[in-house]
Amino acid sequence: MKCRKCGEKAVIHMRQHKLALCKNHFLDWIPKQTQRFIHDNKMFIPEDRILVAVSGGKDSLVLWDVLSRLGYQVDGLYIGLGIDGGNGYSAESRRITERFAAEHKLDLIIYDIEEHEGLDIPTAASMTRRGRERPCSICGLSKRHIMNRVAIENDYDVLVTGHNLDDEAAVLFGNTLNWLTGYLQRQGPVLPNRSGLVKKAKPFFRFYERETAAYALLRGIEYIYDECPHADGAKSIYYKVLLNRLEADRRGAKLSFYLSFLRAKETMVFTSEGDDVERMLHPCTSCGQPTSTPDLCTYCRTWKEVRDRRETVLEKGIES
Amino acid sequence: MTARIQLRDKEFKVRSGMTIRSALLQLNIQPEAVLPTRDGELLTDDEILQERDEIRLIAVISGGAY
Ligand code: SF4
Ligand SMILES: [Zn+2]
Ligand SMILES: [Zn+2]
Numbered sequence: 452m453k454c455r456k457c458g459e460k461a462v463i464h465m466r467q468h469k470l471a472l473c474k475n476h477f478l479d480w481i482p483k484q485t486q487r488f489i490h491d492n493k494m495f496i497p498e499d500r501i502l503v504a505v506s507g508g509k510d511s512l513v514l515w516d517v518l519s520r521l522g523y524q525v526d527g528l529y530i531g532l533g534i535d536g537g538n539g540y541s542a543e544s545r546r547i548t549e550r551f552a553a554e555h556k557l558d559l560i561i562y563d564i565e566e567h568e569g570l571d572i573p574t575a576a577s578m579t580r581r582g583r584e585r586p587c588s589i590c591g592l593s594k595r596h597i598m599n600r601v602a603i604e605n606d607y608d609v610l611v612t613g614h615n616l617d618d619e620a621a622v623l624f625g626n627t628l629n630w631l632t633g634y635l636q637r638q639g640p641v642l643p644n645r646s647g648l649v650k651k652a653k654p655f656f657r658f659y660e661r662e663t664a665a666y667a668l669l670r671g672i673e674y675i676y677d678e679c680p681h682a683d684g685a686k687s688i689y690y691k692v693l694l695n696r697l698e699a700d701r702r703g704a705k706l707s708f709y710l711s712f713l714r715a716k717e718t719m720v721f722t723s724e725g726d727d728v729e730r731m732l733h734p735c736t737s738c739g740q741p742t743s744t745p746d747l748c749t750y751c752r753t754w755k756e757v758r759d760r761r762e763t764v765l766e767k768g769i770e771s
Numbered sequence: 772m773t774a775r776i777q778l779r780d781k782e783f784k785v786r787s788g789m790t791i792r793s794a795l796l797q798l799n800i801q802p803e804a805v806l807p808t809r810d811g812e813l814l815t816d817d818e819i820l821q822e823r824d825e826i827r828l829i830a831v832i833s834g835g836a837y
Contacts, residue, residue: 664831695803
Protein backbone atom coordinates (compact mmCIF):
# COMPACT_ATOMS: atom_id res chain seq x y z
CA MET A 452 0.00 0.00 0.00
CA LYS A 453 1.32 3.43 -0.92
CA CYS A 454 1.18 6.80 0.80
CA ARG A 455 -1.55 8.92 -0.71
CA LYS A 456 0.63 12.05 -0.54
CA CYS A 457 3.99 10.89 -1.87
CA GLY A 458 3.65 7.32 -3.14
CA GLU A 459 6.25 5.93 -0.72
CA LYS A 460 5.48 2.75 1.23
CA ALA A 461 2.67 3.42 3.69
CA VAL A 462 3.06 2.49 7.35
CA ILE A 463 -0.57 2.92 8.33
CA HIS A 464 -3.90 2.53 6.64
CA MET A 465 -6.80 4.37 8.24
CA ARG A 466 -9.67 2.49 6.73
CA GLN A 467 -12.33 4.83 8.08
CA HIS A 468 -10.78 7.68 6.06
CA LYS A 469 -9.63 5.47 3.17
CA LEU A 470 -6.25 7.03 3.83
CA ALA A 471 -2.82 5.37 3.85
CA LEU A 472 0.27 7.40 4.79
CA CYS A 473 4.02 6.97 5.03
CA LYS A 474 5.87 7.68 8.26
CA ASN A 475 6.66 11.33 7.54
CA HIS A 476 3.25 12.21 6.22
CA PHE A 477 1.54 10.47 9.12
CA LEU A 478 3.70 12.36 11.64
CA ASP A 479 2.61 15.58 9.90
CA TRP A 480 -1.00 14.59 9.58
CA ILE A 481 -1.60 13.98 13.30
CA PRO A 482 -0.64 17.50 14.51
CA LYS A 483 -2.48 19.12 11.59
CA GLN A 484 -5.65 17.22 12.35
CA THR A 485 -5.27 17.96 16.06
CA GLN A 486 -4.99 21.65 15.31
CA ARG A 487 -8.14 21.46 13.24
CA PHE A 488 -10.07 19.71 16.04
CA ILE A 489 -8.83 22.30 18.56
CA HIS A 490 -9.89 25.17 16.34
CA ASP A 491 -13.22 23.79 15.15
CA ASN A 492 -14.29 22.94 18.67
CA LYS A 493 -12.93 26.14 20.22
CA MET A 494 -10.87 24.19 22.72
CA PHE A 495 -8.14 26.75 23.38
CA ILE A 496 -5.96 29.40 21.75
CA PRO A 497 -2.17 29.91 21.78
CA GLU A 498 -2.44 32.48 24.60
CA ASP A 499 -4.05 29.93 26.93
CA ARG A 500 -2.13 28.09 29.62
CA ILE A 501 -2.85 24.41 29.23
CA LEU A 502 -2.50 21.58 31.71
CA VAL A 503 -2.36 18.06 30.28
CA ALA A 504 -3.09 15.10 32.54
CA VAL A 505 -0.35 12.56 31.87
CA SER A 506 -0.56 8.94 32.98
CA GLY A 507 2.54 7.61 31.25
CA GLY A 508 0.29 5.83 28.74
CA LYS A 509 0.50 6.42 25.02
CA ASP A 510 -2.42 8.80 24.56
CA SER A 511 -1.45 11.37 27.16
CA LEU A 512 2.23 11.40 26.21
CA VAL A 513 1.41 11.67 22.52
CA LEU A 514 -0.97 14.51 23.28
CA TRP A 515 1.71 16.34 25.24
CA ASP A 516 4.13 15.82 22.37
CA VAL A 517 1.70 17.02 19.71
CA LEU A 518 0.55 20.10 21.64
CA SER A 519 4.11 21.17 22.33
CA ARG A 520 5.03 20.59 18.67
CA LEU A 521 2.11 22.85 17.77
CA GLY A 522 3.61 25.55 19.98
CA TYR A 523 1.09 25.58 22.81
CA GLN A 524 2.12 26.42 26.37
CA VAL A 525 1.40 23.10 27.94
CA ASP A 526 2.52 21.71 31.30
CA GLY A 527 1.98 18.18 32.51
CA LEU A 528 0.25 16.86 35.61
CA TYR A 529 1.13 13.39 36.83
CA ILE A 530 -0.91 11.93 39.67
CA GLY A 531 0.88 9.28 41.76
CA LEU A 532 -1.62 6.58 42.64
CA GLY A 533 0.70 4.19 44.44
CA ILE A 534 -0.42 1.15 42.44
CA ASP A 535 2.07 -1.67 42.27
CA GLY A 536 0.08 -4.66 41.08
CA GLY A 537 3.13 -6.83 40.66
CA ASN A 538 4.56 -4.84 37.77
CA GLY A 539 5.37 -1.62 39.63
CA TYR A 540 2.75 0.20 37.55
CA SER A 541 2.85 3.60 39.27
CA ALA A 542 6.61 3.71 39.77
CA GLU A 543 7.22 2.80 36.15
CA SER A 544 4.66 5.18 34.69
CA ARG A 545 6.11 7.99 36.79
CA ARG A 546 9.64 7.22 35.62
CA ILE A 547 8.50 7.28 31.98
CA THR A 548 6.59 10.53 32.42
CA GLU A 549 9.48 12.27 34.19
CA ARG A 550 11.86 11.14 31.52
CA PHE A 551 9.62 12.42 28.74
CA ALA A 552 9.31 15.81 30.46
CA ALA A 553 13.06 16.09 30.99
CA GLU A 554 13.92 15.08 27.42
CA HIS A 555 11.46 17.56 25.96
CA LYS A 556 12.23 20.29 28.51
CA LEU A 557 8.61 20.46 29.60
CA ASP A 558 7.29 21.37 33.04
CA LEU A 559 5.69 18.59 35.02
CA ILE A 560 3.67 18.86 38.21
CA ILE A 561 3.73 15.70 40.31
CA TYR A 562 0.89 15.16 42.73
CA ASP A 563 1.34 12.11 44.90
CA ILE A 564 -1.88 11.01 46.55
CA GLU A 565 -0.21 9.25 49.46
CA GLU A 566 1.79 12.39 50.30
CA HIS A 567 -1.40 14.44 50.45
CA GLU A 568 -3.90 11.99 51.88
CA GLY A 569 -1.67 9.68 53.90
CA LEU A 570 -2.71 6.55 51.98
CA ASP A 571 -2.21 5.27 48.46
CA ILE A 572 -5.14 4.32 46.25
CA PRO A 573 -5.14 0.53 46.78
CA THR A 574 -4.95 0.90 50.58
CA ALA A 575 -7.65 3.56 50.57
CA ALA A 576 -9.85 1.41 48.33
CA SER A 577 -9.55 -1.53 50.70
CA MET A 578 -11.11 0.67 53.38
CA THR A 579 -14.19 1.67 51.42
CA ARG A 580 -17.24 -0.49 51.08
CA ARG A 581 -17.38 -0.20 47.30
CA GLY A 582 -13.70 -0.49 46.57
CA ARG A 583 -12.74 -3.80 48.07
CA GLU A 584 -12.65 -5.58 44.77
CA ARG A 585 -11.61 -2.84 42.43
CA PRO A 586 -10.01 0.49 43.36
CA CYS A 587 -11.28 2.21 40.20
CA SER A 588 -14.12 4.01 41.91
CA ILE A 589 -12.02 5.95 44.43
CA CYS A 590 -9.19 6.20 41.91
CA GLY A 591 -11.35 7.77 39.21
CA LEU A 592 -13.06 10.25 41.49
CA SER A 593 -9.74 11.22 43.09
CA LYS A 594 -8.09 11.84 39.73
CA ARG A 595 -10.96 13.99 38.50
CA HIS A 596 -10.96 16.01 41.70
CA ILE A 597 -7.18 16.51 41.80
CA MET A 598 -6.91 17.44 38.12
CA ASN A 599 -9.50 20.14 38.59
CA ARG A 600 -8.00 21.39 41.84
CA VAL A 601 -4.45 21.61 40.48
CA ALA A 602 -5.69 23.37 37.33
CA ILE A 603 -7.75 25.92 39.28
CA GLU A 604 -5.10 26.58 41.95
CA ASN A 605 -2.41 27.16 39.34
CA ASP A 606 -4.56 29.33 37.05
CA TYR A 607 -4.62 27.10 34.01
CA ASP A 608 -7.18 28.05 31.38
CA VAL A 609 -7.94 24.53 30.29
CA LEU A 610 -7.32 20.96 31.35
CA VAL A 611 -6.76 18.51 28.52
CA THR A 612 -6.82 14.71 28.55
CA GLY A 613 -5.70 12.19 25.97
CA HIS A 614 -9.06 10.46 25.46
CA ASN A 615 -9.26 9.06 21.96
CA LEU A 616 -12.24 8.06 19.87
CA ASP A 617 -12.22 4.49 21.17
CA ASP A 618 -12.38 5.77 24.75
CA GLU A 619 -15.21 8.14 23.92
CA ALA A 620 -17.16 5.61 21.88
CA ALA A 621 -16.82 3.03 24.68
CA VAL A 622 -18.15 5.51 27.25
CA LEU A 623 -20.94 6.49 24.89
CA PHE A 624 -21.80 2.83 24.36
CA GLY A 625 -22.05 2.27 28.12
CA ASN A 626 -24.08 5.41 28.64
CA THR A 627 -26.43 4.48 25.82
CA LEU A 628 -26.94 0.89 26.92
CA ASN A 629 -28.19 2.25 30.22
CA TRP A 630 -29.71 5.45 28.82
CA LEU A 631 -27.86 7.56 31.34
CA THR A 632 -29.26 10.79 29.99
CA GLY A 633 -27.45 12.98 32.49
CA TYR A 634 -24.09 11.55 31.45
CA LEU A 635 -25.02 11.64 27.80
CA GLN A 636 -25.79 15.29 28.07
CA ARG A 637 -22.41 16.08 29.57
CA GLN A 638 -20.37 13.83 27.27
CA GLY A 639 -18.45 15.68 24.60
CA PRO A 640 -15.02 16.87 23.45
CA VAL A 641 -15.27 20.16 25.35
CA LEU A 642 -16.77 20.98 28.73
CA PRO A 643 -16.98 24.71 29.36
CA ASN A 644 -15.75 26.11 32.64
CA ARG A 645 -18.26 26.81 35.41
CA SER A 646 -17.61 28.41 38.73
CA GLY A 647 -14.97 26.29 40.43
CA LEU A 648 -14.69 23.87 37.52
CA VAL A 649 -11.95 24.34 34.93
CA LYS A 650 -12.68 24.06 31.21
CA LYS A 651 -11.89 20.58 29.86
CA ALA A 652 -10.98 19.48 26.37
CA LYS A 653 -10.10 16.25 24.57
CA PRO A 654 -8.16 17.20 21.45
CA PHE A 655 -7.75 13.54 20.35
CA PHE A 656 -11.44 12.71 20.44
CA ARG A 657 -11.49 11.85 16.74
CA PHE A 658 -8.36 9.71 16.56
CA TYR A 659 -8.60 5.96 16.69
CA GLU A 660 -6.58 4.34 19.41
CA ARG A 661 -4.31 2.64 16.91
CA GLU A 662 -3.40 6.02 15.47
CA THR A 663 -2.09 7.40 18.74
CA ALA A 664 -0.23 4.11 19.30
CA ALA A 665 1.28 4.33 15.81
CA TYR A 666 2.34 7.92 16.42
CA ALA A 667 4.08 6.92 19.68
CA LEU A 668 5.88 4.12 17.91
CA LEU A 669 6.96 6.24 14.95
CA ARG A 670 8.11 9.14 17.12
CA GLY A 671 9.98 6.78 19.44
CA ILE A 672 7.95 7.84 22.48
CA GLU A 673 8.41 5.38 25.31
CA TYR A 674 5.12 4.76 27.11
CA ILE A 675 3.81 2.30 29.65
CA TYR A 676 2.64 -0.66 27.60
CA ASP A 677 1.33 -2.79 30.43
CA GLU A 678 -1.97 -1.54 31.68
CA CYS A 679 -2.80 -0.63 35.20
CA PRO A 680 -3.40 -4.14 36.59
CA HIS A 681 -6.87 -3.10 37.76
CA ALA A 682 -8.01 -2.26 34.23
CA ASP A 683 -8.14 -5.97 33.51
CA GLY A 684 -11.69 -7.01 32.84
CA ALA A 685 -12.96 -3.44 32.89
CA LYS A 686 -16.25 -2.80 31.12
CA SER A 687 -14.70 -0.09 28.96
CA ILE A 688 -12.35 -2.66 27.46
CA TYR A 689 -15.22 -5.03 26.79
CA TYR A 690 -17.09 -2.26 24.98
CA LYS A 691 -14.00 -1.43 22.95
CA VAL A 692 -13.77 -5.04 21.81
CA LEU A 693 -17.44 -5.02 20.78
CA LEU A 694 -17.03 -1.77 18.88
CA ASN A 695 -13.95 -3.10 17.12
CA ARG A 696 -16.03 -6.05 15.95
CA LEU A 697 -18.43 -3.61 14.35
CA GLU A 698 -15.55 -1.67 12.89
CA ALA A 699 -14.03 -4.77 11.29
CA ASP A 700 -17.27 -5.39 9.39
CA ARG A 701 -18.07 -1.79 8.64
CA ARG A 702 -15.21 0.66 8.42
CA GLY A 703 -15.90 3.92 10.19
CA ALA A 704 -18.60 2.44 12.44
CA LYS A 705 -16.96 3.70 15.64
CA LEU A 706 -16.39 7.15 14.28
CA SER A 707 -19.90 7.56 12.94
CA PHE A 708 -21.43 6.21 16.18
CA TYR A 709 -19.71 8.97 18.12
CA LEU A 710 -20.02 11.80 15.60
CA SER A 711 -23.69 11.15 14.98
CA PHE A 712 -24.22 11.27 18.74
CA LEU A 713 -22.60 14.72 18.83
CA ARG A 714 -24.87 15.87 16.01
CA ALA A 715 -27.94 14.48 17.76
CA LYS A 716 -26.90 16.34 20.87
CA GLU A 717 -26.73 19.59 18.96
CA THR A 718 -30.30 19.17 17.89
CA MET A 719 -31.16 18.96 21.59
CA VAL A 720 -32.19 15.35 21.83
CA PHE A 721 -30.99 15.42 25.43
CA THR A 722 -32.23 18.45 27.29
CA SER A 723 -33.09 20.02 30.62
CA GLU A 724 -31.85 17.39 33.07
CA GLY A 725 -28.34 18.83 33.05
CA ASP A 726 -29.68 22.25 33.90
CA ASP A 727 -31.25 20.86 37.03
CA VAL A 728 -27.95 19.37 38.12
CA GLU A 729 -26.30 22.68 37.38
CA ARG A 730 -28.77 24.58 39.51
CA MET A 731 -28.18 22.24 42.43
CA LEU A 732 -24.41 22.78 42.52
CA HIS A 733 -22.96 24.40 45.63
CA PRO A 734 -19.46 24.55 47.11
CA CYS A 735 -18.24 21.60 49.19
CA THR A 736 -18.03 22.67 52.84
CA SER A 737 -14.50 21.28 53.10
CA CYS A 738 -12.65 21.93 49.82
CA GLY A 739 -14.91 24.45 48.10
CA GLN A 740 -15.24 22.58 44.82
CA PRO A 741 -18.72 22.61 43.34
CA THR A 742 -20.78 19.55 44.16
CA SER A 743 -24.38 18.42 43.88
CA THR A 744 -24.25 16.24 47.00
CA PRO A 745 -25.20 17.95 50.28
CA ASP A 746 -22.40 19.16 52.58
CA LEU A 747 -19.19 17.39 51.45
CA CYS A 748 -18.27 16.59 47.83
CA THR A 749 -17.80 12.96 46.86
CA TYR A 750 -14.02 13.27 47.08
CA CYS A 751 -14.00 14.70 50.60
CA ARG A 752 -16.74 12.33 51.77
CA THR A 753 -14.98 9.24 50.43
CA TRP A 754 -11.59 10.18 51.84
CA LYS A 755 -13.18 11.03 55.19
CA GLU A 756 -14.76 7.60 55.24
CA VAL A 757 -11.34 6.07 54.47
CA ARG A 758 -9.63 8.00 57.29
CA ASP A 759 -12.38 7.19 59.81
CA ARG A 760 -12.22 3.54 58.94
CA ARG A 761 -8.46 3.56 59.23
CA GLU A 762 -8.63 5.07 62.68
CA THR A 763 -11.05 2.38 63.83
CA VAL A 764 -8.76 -0.25 62.39
CA LEU A 765 -5.73 1.23 64.15
CA GLU A 766 -7.57 1.61 67.46
CA LYS A 767 -8.71 -1.97 67.44
CA GLY A 768 -5.18 -2.98 66.60
CA ILE A 769 -6.38 -5.03 63.67
CA GLU A 770 -3.85 -5.44 60.91
CA SER A 771 -5.12 -3.49 57.96
CA MET B 772 5.72 -22.27 4.41
CA THR B 773 5.10 -20.56 7.70
CA ALA B 774 5.37 -17.16 9.27
CA ARG B 775 5.17 -16.35 12.95
CA ILE B 776 3.00 -13.80 14.66
CA GLN B 777 3.61 -12.70 18.22
CA LEU B 778 1.23 -10.91 20.54
CA ARG B 779 2.45 -10.24 24.08
CA ASP B 780 3.69 -13.63 25.32
CA LYS B 781 1.79 -15.67 22.72
CA GLU B 782 3.14 -16.89 19.43
CA PHE B 783 1.14 -18.19 16.49
CA LYS B 784 2.29 -19.99 13.36
CA VAL B 785 0.42 -19.14 10.16
CA ARG B 786 0.78 -19.93 6.47
CA SER B 787 2.80 -17.42 4.51
CA GLY B 788 1.35 -16.03 1.29
CA MET B 789 -1.72 -14.45 2.83
CA THR B 790 -2.14 -10.91 4.08
CA ILE B 791 -1.54 -10.00 7.70
CA ARG B 792 -5.18 -8.99 7.94
CA SER B 793 -6.44 -12.40 6.83
CA ALA B 794 -4.05 -14.08 9.25
CA LEU B 795 -5.32 -11.91 12.11
CA LEU B 796 -8.94 -12.65 11.30
CA GLN B 797 -8.14 -16.35 11.12
CA LEU B 798 -6.48 -16.16 14.55
CA ASN B 799 -9.45 -14.27 15.94
CA ILE B 800 -7.35 -11.20 16.63
CA GLN B 801 -9.09 -7.92 15.94
CA PRO B 802 -7.14 -6.04 13.26
CA GLU B 803 -8.33 -2.76 14.78
CA ALA B 804 -6.82 -3.60 18.15
CA VAL B 805 -3.23 -4.20 17.03
CA LEU B 806 -0.43 -2.69 14.98
CA PRO B 807 1.74 -5.14 13.05
CA THR B 808 5.50 -4.56 13.04
CA ARG B 809 8.48 -6.35 11.48
CA ASP B 810 11.95 -5.58 12.83
CA GLY B 811 10.43 -2.65 14.67
CA GLU B 812 8.97 -1.18 11.46
CA LEU B 813 5.27 -0.47 11.27
CA LEU B 814 3.36 -2.29 8.50
CA THR B 815 -0.05 -1.94 6.89
CA ASP B 816 -2.12 -5.07 7.25
CA ASP B 817 -2.43 -5.70 3.51
CA GLU B 818 1.22 -6.80 3.60
CA ILE B 819 1.66 -10.38 2.37
CA LEU B 820 3.30 -12.69 4.88
CA GLN B 821 6.59 -14.06 3.61
CA GLU B 822 8.17 -17.36 4.52
CA ARG B 823 9.87 -17.08 7.95
CA ASP B 824 8.45 -13.60 8.60
CA GLU B 825 8.32 -12.67 12.26
CA ILE B 826 5.55 -10.21 12.91
CA ARG B 827 5.18 -8.64 16.30
CA LEU B 828 1.80 -7.18 17.13
CA ILE B 829 1.50 -4.17 19.37
CA ALA B 830 -1.74 -4.17 21.34
CA VAL B 831 -3.33 -0.74 21.26
CA ILE B 832 -6.33 -1.03 23.59
CA SER B 833 -5.97 0.83 26.83
CA GLY B 834 -8.33 0.91 29.75
CA GLY B 835 -8.66 4.64 30.08
CA ALA B 836 -6.26 5.20 32.96
CA TYR B 837 -7.22 8.80 33.63
S1 SF4 C 1 -7.71 0.95 36.04
FE1 SF4 C 1 -8.76 1.64 37.89
S2 SF4 C 1 -7.19 1.67 39.48
FE2 SF4 C 1 -6.12 1.57 37.51
S3 SF4 C 1 -5.67 3.70 37.00
FE3 SF4 C 1 -7.62 3.19 36.02
S4 SF4 C 1 -9.17 3.81 37.48
FE4 SF4 C 1 -7.22 3.71 38.61
ZN1 LIG D 1 4.17 10.12 2.17
ZN1 LIG E 1 -14.68 18.59 48.86
